[in-house]
Amino acid sequence: MHSYYGSIHALRGVSLTVEEGEVVTLIGSNGAGKTTTLRSINGVLPARRGKVIFDGEEIQGVPAHDMIKKGIAQSPEGRKIFPRMTVRENLEMGAYHRNDRDGIRRDMDRVFELFPRLQERIKQEAGTMSGGEQQMLAIGRALMSSPKLLLLDEPSMGLAPVLVERIFDIIKEINQQGTTILLVEQNANVALEIATRGYVLESGSIVNAAPAEKLRQDPKVREAYLGEI
Amino acid sequence: MTTGGAAKSRSEALLQSVRSSSWSTRLSAVVIVAVLALLLSQALQEPGQFASQLVIGITNGAIIALIALGYTLVYGIIELINFAHGDNFMIGSFVGITVLSGTFVGLQFFAPITGDGGTLINIVGVLIALVVAMAACGLIGVGIERVAYKPLRNSPRLAVLITAIGMSFILQNIGLIWKGPAQVPFPELISSANILPGEAVIFRWKDLFVIAVTVPLLVGLSYFISNTRQGKAMRAVAQDKEAASMMGINVNRTISITFLLGGILAGASGVMYGLFNGITVFNVGFTQGLYAFTAAVLGGIGNLSGAVVGGFLIGIIGSMADQYIGVRWTSIVIFAVLILVLVFRPRGLLGDRSAVQGGGE
Numbered sequence: 001m002h003s004y005y006g007s008i009h010a011l012r013g014v015s016l017t018v019e020e021g022e023v024v025t026l027i028g029s030n031g032a033g034k035t036t037t038l039r040s041i042n043g044v045l046p047a048r049r050g051k052v053i054f055d056g057e058e059i060q061g062v063p064a065h066d067m068i069k070k071g072i073a074q075s076p077e078g079r080k081i082f083p084r085m086t087v088r089e090n091l092e093m094g095a096y097h098r099n100d101r102d103g104i105r106r107d108m109d110r111v112f113e114l115f116p117r118l119q120e121r122i123k124q125e126a127g128t129m130s131g132g133e134q135q136m137l138a139i140g141r142a143l144m145s146s147p148k149l150l151l152l153d154e155p156s157m158g159l160a161p162v163l164v165e166r167i168f169d170i171i172k173e174i175n176q177q178g179t180t181i182l183l184v185e186q187n188a189n190v191a192l193e194i195a196t197r198g199y200v201l202e203s204g205s206i207v208n209a210a211p212a213e214k215l216r217q218d219p220k221v222r223e224a225y226l227g228e229i
Numbered sequence: 230m231t232t233g234g235a236a237k238s239r240s241e242a243l244l245q246s247v248r249s250s251s252w253s254t255r256l257s258a259v260v261i262v263a264v265l266a267l268l269l270s271q272a273l274q275e276p277g278q279f280a281s282q283l284v285i286g287i288t289n290g291a292i293i294a295l296i297a298l299g300y301t302l303v304y305g306i307i308e309l310i311n312f313a314h315g316d317n318f319m320i321g322s323f324v325g326i327t328v329l330s331g332t333f334v335g336l337q338f339f340a341p342i343t344g345d346g347g348t349l350i351n352i353v354g355v356l357i358a359l360v361v362a363m364a365a366c367g368l369i370g371v372g373i374e375r376v377a378y379k380p381l382r383n384s385p386r387l388a389v390l391i392t393a394i395g396m397s398f399i400l401q402n403i404g405l406i407w408k409g410p411a412q413v414p415f416p417e418l419i420s421s422a423n424i425l426p427g428e429a430v431i432f433r434w435k436d437l438f439v440i441a442v443t444v445p446l447l448v449g450l451s452y453f454i455s456n457t458r459q460g461k462a463m464r465a466v467a468q469d470k471e472a473a474s475m476m477g478i479n480v481n482r483t484i485s486i487t488f489l490l491g492g493i494l495a496g497a498s499g500v501m502y503g504l505f506n507g508i509t510v511f512n513v514g515f516t517q518g519l520y521a522f523t524a525a526v527l528g529g530i531g532n533l534s535g536a537v538v539g540g541f542l543i544g545i546i547g548s549m550a551d552q553y554i555g556v557r558w559t560s561i562v563i564f565a566v567l568i569l570v571l572v573f574r575p576r577g578l579l580g581d582r583s584a585v586q587g588g589g590e
Contacts, residue, residue, distance in 0.1 A: 044471060068477040080472035082465050093465050096458070097477035145477070 011036055011047070012204040018149065018182050023175050025183040025191040025212065027225055028201035034184040035077050037201070038151050041182075042074050043067045054149070069097050073147035077154045077184075079138040083127025087118055090126050090137055094144030103146065110177075111140040114170050132163040139170070149180045156187045168194055188225035192216050200225070257573055271553055277429035282552045283545065288436045288505065290544020291443040295498035296521035297528070297536040298450065299370075299491030305531035306467045306487045308386070309378065312393040315518015316400035317369050317492055321362040321499025322509035323404060326413055328358040343416045351418040355504065359442065363496035369400075370492025371485050379481065397514075404511035412510045415503040439501050446497060447537060450490065454533065463487060467531075516560075520547070523567040529577025538579060 011033050018024045028034050039045040041052055043064035052060040059070055073094070082090050091111060095104045112119040115136040121129060126137055135155055142150055152171065156164040164187065172194045175181050185191035192198055192212045200208035200221060208221065215221050247255075272279040296318050303311045331339040342354035377396050381389045420434040454460040465473040466483045474480050502517065503509040524543040528535025543563060550562040570577065 042475065044474065063479075064471075064474040065477050065479045068475065074475050076472060076475060080469050080475075082468045082472065084468055085461075085464060089461065093461065093473075093476045093478075096462065096465075141476070 011040060013050075014040075014201070014204070014206055015050075016199050016206065016209070018180060020148075020180055021175075021178070022197060023172070023181045023183060023195045025185055025188075025195035025198045026201055027185055027188040027191055027198060027215075027221075029224070030186070031203075032201040033204040034186075034201055035153055036204075038074065038076075038153055038182070038184055042072055042151060068145050068147070071145075071148035072151065073142040073145045073149075074151040075135075075138040075142040075153065075155060077157070079131075079134045081126045081134050081137050081141065083125065085126055086123050087126055087129075087137060088122050090141050091118075091144050094141035097145065104144070107144050107146050111143050114143075114173065115140050131158050132160070132167070135159060135163075135167060136170075139167070139174075143174065143179075147179060149182065150174065152181060152183045154184060154186060156185060156190060164190055188221070192226075253573055257569070268549060268553070278552070280429075281431040282548050284430075284432050284436050285551075286545030286548030287541060288439045288544070289547060290524075290541035291439050292498050292502050292505065293517065293521050293524050293544050294537045294540025295443060295446065295494045295501075296517060297524040297540045298533065299495050300522055300525040301528075301530055301533060301536040302487050302491045304525070305533075306463065306484055307378070307382075308531075309389050309393065310522070310530075311373075311378075311488075311491070312390075312518070313373055313377075313396035313400055314370075314491060314495060315521065316397050316404070316514035317366050317373070318495040318499045318502070318517060318521075319404050319509070319511065319514030320369060320400060321366040321496035322503040322513065323408055323413070323499075324362040324365045324496070325358040325500035325503050326408075326415055326509065328361045329354055329416060329418070341416070342418065344418050355418055355438075355500075359497055359500050362500045363493045366496030366499065367489045367492035370488040370495070374485060374488040379484075397518075401512060401514065404514075408511060410511065412508045413503075415507050415509065417507065419504055435505050439505055442497060442501055446494060450494070451533070453490075459483075459486060520563060523563060526567060526577060527570050529579040529581040531581045532577065532579050535577055535579035535581075539577070542578075 014033065014037055016024070016026070016037075026034050026037060036045065040047040040050075043059075043062055043066070047060055050060065051058055054070060054072065057070075059067070062070065082093060085093070091108055092104075095107065098104055117133055118136055118140055121133060126134065129137070135157075139150075139152065139155065142152075155167055155171065159167065168190050171181065171183070175194075183191055183195060192215055195212040198210065198212045198215045199206050200215070208215065208218070210218070216226070250258075268279075296315065299314045299317075300311060303309055303314070327333055330341045331337055332341070342350060344351060373396050377392050378389055381392060419438045423431050423433055424437060425432050452460075454463060462473065462478045462483050463486065465476065465478055466480050470480050473483070499509070502513070520543055521540065524539035525536045526539070527542060528537070528539030530536075543566070546566060547559050547563055550559040554562060
C-alpha cells in the first residue's frame with residue numbers, strides 16, 4: 001500500500017494482514033504513518049497504489065461512507081465524537097446505515113453493558129463529557145454498526161493510566177465477543193499486552209512484524225517503544 | 230428571612246456583574262435602554278400605531294428570517310457565506326410571478342391570475358406559485374453548489390467566497406435579462422383589508438398570510454433537523470465531516486440537501502415578498518439578502534434559532550425605524566446594528582455554532 005498526502009509519500013509500501021478473531025497492533029512513533037494506514041484502509045485517504053482486501057473482496061476505492069456497510073468501523077484518533085449531540089444520538093449515528101431496529105437496540109444494550117457509564121450519561125451532550133467518557137463513546141459508537149473489523153486509533157491518548165487499563169480490558173472483551181481488532185497505539189506497552197500480533201511502523205514502512213510476545217522481548221522494540229534502556 | 234437573603238445576594242451579584250462589566254457593555258446597555266424607553270413612550274402615546282408597526286415588523290421579519298435560515302444552514306455545514314442565496318430568493322419571486330402570469334418563454338399556458346377570479350382561484354394560484362418557486366429555488370441552490378462550490382471543496386476559503394459573489398452576479402443578471410430592469414408588479418391576490426375591527430390596530434390578511442406560511446415552514450424545518458435521520462446526518466456533518474463519513478453518512482449528499490433546504494425556504498420567501506409588497510425587481514435579492522445576512526449574524530451565524538430571532542429583530546427594528554426615524558434612515562439603522570453586533574458581540578446574540586460544529590480538522 002502506498003499513500004500520499006498531496007505529493008508527500010506518507011506510506012512507502014505498507015503490507016499487513018489481520019486474520020479473523022485477532023487483535024493486531026500497529027505501533028510506532030509520532031508521524032510514522034500509523035493513522036495514515038488506517039485512513040488508507042477505511043477510504044478517507046485512498047491509497048494511490050496497492051490493494052485493500054477484506055473478506056476476499058478488493059475494497060480500495062470504496063468511498064469512506066460505504067466502508068461501514070462492508071463491516072469496517074473505526075474509533076478515530078482524537079475520538080471525533082459529535083460534541084453537540086447527546087450520547088444516545090452519537091450511538092444512533094453509529095448505526096446510521098442500519099435499519100433493523102431490534103438489532104440496533106441489542107447492540108446499544110451491549111454497548112451499555114461494556115460501558116455502564118454511557119448509560120448514566122445517555123442524555124448528556126457528548127462534548128461536555130470527560131476525555132475517558134468520550135473515548136468510551138467513540139468505541140461504543142463504532143460498535144453500534146456491529147462491525148466485523150474494528151479499527152481503533154490511539155484509544156489511550158490523553159487518558160490517565162487507570163483509565164487506559166480499563167479501556168484496554170474492555171477492548172479485550174470486545175475481541176473475545178468475536179470482533180476482529182486492528183489497534184493503532186503509541187503506548188506500545190498496553191497494546192502488546194492484549195494483541196496477538198504486532199507490526200512496527202517507521203517512516204511509512206513496516207520494519208518488524210512478529211507475535212506480540214516476541215516483540216515485547218525484542219531489545220530494539222524495548223528500547224524504542226517500551227521506554228526501557 | 231431566607232427570601233430576603235436570597236434577594237439581597239441576587240442584587241449583590243447583579244451589582245458585581247455591573248462592576249465587572251466593560252465600558253462597552255455598559256455603553257451598549259445604556260443605548261439599548263434609551264432606545265427601548267423612547268419606543269415605550271411612543272407606544273404609550275399611540276398604542277394603535279405602535280402595534281400596527283409591530284405587526285409589519287413581524288411580517289417583514291418572517292420573510293427575512295426564512296432567507297437568513299438559508300445563510301445560516303449553509304454556513305453551519307461548510308462555513309461559507311453563500312452570497313448567491315439572496316439572488317436565489319429574487320429568482321424565487323420571479324418564478325412566483327411567472328407562475329401567476331401563466332406565461333413562460335412567450336407561451337401562455339393559462340390565463341393570468343389577477344385576483345378577479347374569486348378567492349378559490351387566488352388561493353390555489355398562490356399555493357401553486359409557492360410550491361413551484363420552492364422547488365425551483367431548491368434545485369437552483371443544489372445546482373449552484375454542484376457547479377460552483379463542490380469543485381472548490383478543498384480550496385482556500387477565499388476562493389469559494391469570491392465564487393459565491395460571482396454566482397450572485399450571474400443570478401442577478403439572469404434576473405435582469407428575464408424581467409428587465411424595471412420593477413415587476415405582482416397582482417393583488419391577498420387582501421390588504423384589515424382583519425381586526427376598527428382602525429386602531431392594523432392586521433391585514435397579507436400579514437396573516439405571511440405568518441401562516443412561515444410558521445409551518447419553521448416548525449417543519451425544526452422537526453426535520455432534530456428528528457429525522459437525514460436531519461441528524463446534517464448535524465453530524467456540521468460537527469465533524471470525517472467522523473460523519475465513517476458513520477456511513479454521504480457527506481456530499483448531505484451538503485446538497487442543506488442547499489436544497491435553504492433554496493426551498495428562499496423560494497417561499499421570494500413569493501411572499503412579491504405578494505406582500507406588490508412588486509419585485511432583479512436586484513431585490515441584494516438588499517433583502519443583506520438584511521437576511523445581517524439577521525443571521527445578529528442571531529449568531531450557524532445557529533438556526535439565532536437566524537429566526539435575528540430575522541424578526543431586523544424586521545421589527547426596520548419597521549420601527551421606518552415609523553419613528555424615517556424611511557431613508559432604515560438601512561442605516563439596520564447596518565449600524567450589524568456593525569455594533571460585529572464590534573461588541575461578534576458571535577451574535579445566541580452564539581455562533583461554527584467553532585463547535587464545524588471545528589476539528
